[in-house]
Amino acid sequence: MTKPAFSLGTDDPAKMDSGSAATELAALAAEIARHDKLYHGQDAPEISDADYDRLVARNRAIEAAFPLLVRPDSPSRRVGTDLPAQGQFGKIRHARPMLSLSNGFSDDDIEDFVTRVRKFLSLSDADPAQFVAEPKIDGLSLSLRYENGKLVQAATRGDGAEGEDVTANVMQIASLPKQLSGSPPAIFEVRGEMYMDRHDFLALNTAQETNGKKIFANPRNAAAGSLRQKDASITGKRNLKFFAYSMGETSAPIAGTHWGFLAALRDFGFSVNDLSHRCDDVADLLATYQMIGRQRVDLPYDIDGVVYKIDRHDYQQRLGQVARAPRWAMAHKFPAEQAETVIDAIDIQVGRTGALTPVARLAPISVGGVIVSKATLHNEDEIARKDIRIGDRVIIQRAGDVIPQIVRALSDARTGNETVFDFPESCPVCHAAAIRPEGEAVRRCSGGLNCAAQLFEGLKHFVARDAFDIEGLGARQIEQFIDLGWVQTPADIFQLGDKSAAMAALDGYGDLSIKKLLSAIAVRREIGLERFIYALGIRQVGQATARLLALHYGSVEAMMAALNPDANLDAAHQALVEIDQIGAAMANDVTAFFGNPDLYQLIVDLVAELTILPPERPAENSAISGKTIVFTGTLTRMSRAEAKAKAESLGAKVSGTVSAKTDFLITGADAGSKARKAADLGITVLDEDGYSALLGNQ
Numbered sequence: 001m002t003k004p005a006f007s008l009g010t011d012d013p014a015k016m017d018s019g020s021a022a023t024e025l026a027a028l029a030a031e032i033a034r035h036d037k038l039y040h041g042q043d044a045p046e047i048s049d050a051d052y053d054r055l056v057a058r059n060r061a062i063e064a065a066f067p068l069l070v071r072p073d074s075p076s077r078r079v080g081t082d083l084p085a086q087g088q089f090g091k092i093r094h095a096r097p098m099l100s101l102s103n104g105f106s107d108d109d110i111e112d113f114v115t116r117v118r119k120f121l122s123l124s125d126a127d128p129a130q131f132v133a134e135p136k137i138d139g140l141s142l143s144l145r146y147e148n149g150k151l152v153q154a155a156t157r158g159d160g161a162e163g164e165d166v167t168a169n170v171m172q173i174a175s176l177p178k179q180l181s182g183s184p185p186a187i188f189e190v191r192g193e194m195y196m197d198r199h200d201f202l203a204l205n206t207a208q209e210t211n212g213k214k215i216f217a218n219p220r221n222a223a224a225g226s227l228r229q230k231d232a233s234i235t236g237k238r239n240l241k242f243f244a245y246s247m248g249e250t251s252a253p254i255a256g257t258h259w260g261f262l263a264a265l266r267d268f269g270f271s272v273n274d275l276s277h278r279c280d281d282v283a284d285l286l287a288t289y290q291m292i293g294r295q296r297v298d299l300p301y302d303i304d305g306v307v308y309k310i311d312r313h314d315y316q317q318r319l320g321q322v323a324r325a326p327r328w329a330m331a332h333k334f335p336a337e338q339a340e341t342v343i344d345a346i347d348i349q350v351g352r353t354g355a356l357t358p359v360a361r362l363a364p365i366s367v368g369g370v371i372v373s374k375a376t377l378h379n380e381d382e383i384a385r386k387d388i389r390i391g392d393r394v395i396i397q398r399a400g401d402v403i404p405q406i407v408r409a410l411s412d413a414r415t416g417n418e419t420v421f422d423f424p425e426s427c428p429v430c431h432a433a434a435i436r437p438e439g440e441a442v443r444r445c446s447g448g449l450n451c452a453a454q455l456f457e458g459l460k461h462f463v464a465r466d467a468f469d470i471e472g473l474g475a476r477q478i479e480q481f482i483d484l485g486w487v488q489t490p491a492d493i494f495q496l497g498d499k500s501a502a503m504a505a506l507d508g509y510g511d512l513s514i515k516k517l518l519s520a521i522a523v524r525r526e527i528g529l530e531r532f533i534y535a536l537g538i539r540q541v542g543q544a545t546a547r548l549l550a551l552h553y554g555s556v557e558a559m560m561a562a563l564n565p566d567a568n569l570d571a572a573h574q575a576l577v578e579i580d581q582i583g584a585a586m587a588n589d590v591t592a593f594f595g596n597p598d599l600y601q602l603i604v605d606l607v608a609e610l611t612i613l614p615p616e617r618p619a620e621n622s623a624i625s626g627k628t629i630v631f632t633g634t635l636t637r638m639s640r641a642e643a644k645a646k647a648e649s650l651g652a653k654v655s656g657t658v659s660a661k662t663d664f665l666i667t668g669a670d671a672g673s674k675a676r677k678a679a680d681l682g683i684t685v686l687d688e689d690g691y692s693a694l695l696g697n698q
């Protein structure tokens with residue numbers, strides 16, 4: 001790659017005059033457009049990604065200082081060449097991940113949450129721990145980045161690690177501060193919820209209807225649709241609002257508590273929700289939940305629960321996160337909204353693992369602002385238990401993003417025309433036998449990958465965002481490629497390059513989109529082991545388990561040596577069960593998957609297409625990295641959960657049982673049989689003092 005002939009301006013945007021700013025913005029727009037074309041259109045970039053990012057950042061900085069000079073053809077409003085709508089926004093990697101929240105529904109869930117948090121922190125009954133309770137706004141979360149007090153970037157949450165660049169649109173939203181007041185840190189990212197007031201939503205829908213345009217199902221969809229406009233000036237007209245509630249990257253600490261942080265946000269010029277309360281205990285949290293719940297109908301915007309956050313930031317830090325949700329916060333959802341409708345039919349869906357799931361087809365009905373036309377019936381026992389018949393009037397409910405469910409049939413309303421559903425004993429898609437093993441609730445199609453439904457669902461999972469994340473390859477394309485016989489296994493995806501000529505003859509595929517698709521596939525030839533394992537779609541193996549497996553085996557070669565149809569699968573099973581958090585049933589699913597010669601061949605073919613990277617180990621050089629640790633007895637310095645989280649963050653594997661593979665046994669008070677077993681096996685046994693000496697100040 002050669003260096004750009006274009007020379008990047010160095011004047012401080014804050015000190016430029018508008019004439020030179022306009023000139024430089026014009027030059028940047030032309031230069032960035034040229035590189036976009038080279039990169040996206042011709043696959044022939046002239047400059048490195050880092051140099052390209054510098055051009056974009058320079059453009060953004062000048063635009064932030066001169067919002068009125070943002071050009072109609074500004075690079076911040078446009079990504080790549082004239083791309084189809086789906087690629088309209090660029091990607092932004094979040095400096096700190098945007099997390100979601102775990103949900104609680106009952107008072108008990110909240111009590112458990114508080115107990116769990118207090119236990120993790122080893123707080124005694126006398127130690128206070130305050131929480132902040134705040135409304136859970138039903139909008140979409142955004143991360144706004146301010147540099148030296150100026151808004152420079154806005155991103156949607158996306159998958160939490162990477163979101164969409166909506167800077168140009170957000171710049172048009174009047175209610176958001178473009179310049180902060182007070183003294184914010186030089187780099188400051190704030191997160192919060194973008195939303196639309198109910199009356200603005202209704203007025204928008206009326207106008208949309210008059211103009212023959214799309215009607216939005218609820219204020220949240222309207223806010224999302226308004227933000228993701230190609231023409232940013234439309235976003236500006238939609239009266240979007242924003243409540244700030246959490247922090248992303250920041251170059252200096254802002255407050256010691258969340259409560260203090262919210263006060264600072266107000267000083268910086270953000271709206272912070274006034275219903276937020278600082279609470280002392282569970283009773284206080286639940287009273288606030290009731291209080292906010294009572295006001296819900298009268299608020300001008302939608303909320304769907306209350307969020308509880310531990311107040312002290314040092315506690316937040318210690319608690320950390322599990323998977324994608326912080327341990328220090330929880331959403332307490334409002335009860336599900338219910339409605340009455342009729343079951344028109346019951347369909348059977350066949351999932352990735354062959355499970356036959358009955359789904360009720362409903363007369364469409366609005367539940368809490370969303371039109372519902374399907375509800376899950378889970379399995380055949382559930383239909384029998386609830387005595388649900390085709391033609392029944394039923395109560396359905398929706399809780400948040402959960403799939404709508406049927407609460408009960410209104411048997412008094414029966415006319416005699418209802419029919420009992422006969423659950424099929426063969427797969428409705430491939431007609432192979434559908435078998436229900438003894439003791440299990442689920443009936444499964446035995447067709448494996450010969451079943452079009454399993455193949456389709458499996459491939460859909462394979463390319464999904466948390467798996468191979470192949471942009472441009474979604475359900476529609478997979479279906480089409482399966483129908484054409486181009487794709488029958490995951491490995492076939494990596495042979496699609498051979499089909500590019502045939503693809504060009506299909507409807508909806510231009511040269512550019514084929515190029516984009518093939519390059520999106522090519523990029524994924526290199527993939528981390530944990531994503532790879534997750535993508536295989538093994539039953540019960542979600543992201544967290546995939547990570548455990550990746551860390552356990554360390555490489556795809558080691559994994560396949562231990563797990564293959566000719567390997568000692570009993571030994572492999574035994575080794576898996578020894579991993580904390582992997583039980584016998586899960587281990588069965590893993591060994592059965594790799595032990596199946598057809599599936600194993602599919603993995604072999606796939607691996608041949610890929611470079612699979614070993615998992616990132618949390619810390620390579622701590623005293624316990626790569627070691628297996630078992631904790632036993634009552635720990636006094638921290639809770640078991642915190643000790644485990646800490647050890648894992650230092651690269652250790654924490655196991656529940658002592659075996660020859662254990663490196664250290666850490667004993668708290670009253671350590672029993674494990675200590676004796678460890679001594680017998682000659683394993684290093686440390687008490688808490690010894691352990692903390694080993695860790696030093698890590």
Ligand code: IVH
Nearest residue numbers: 099100101134135136137141193245246307
């Ligand atoms: S805190 C680590 N606070 O709810 C902090 N989230 O279900 C994570 N949300 O993705 C978020 N109101 O979009 C937080 N007061 C509030 C919120 C809130 C709405 C949304 C947010 C988040 C989702 C999780």
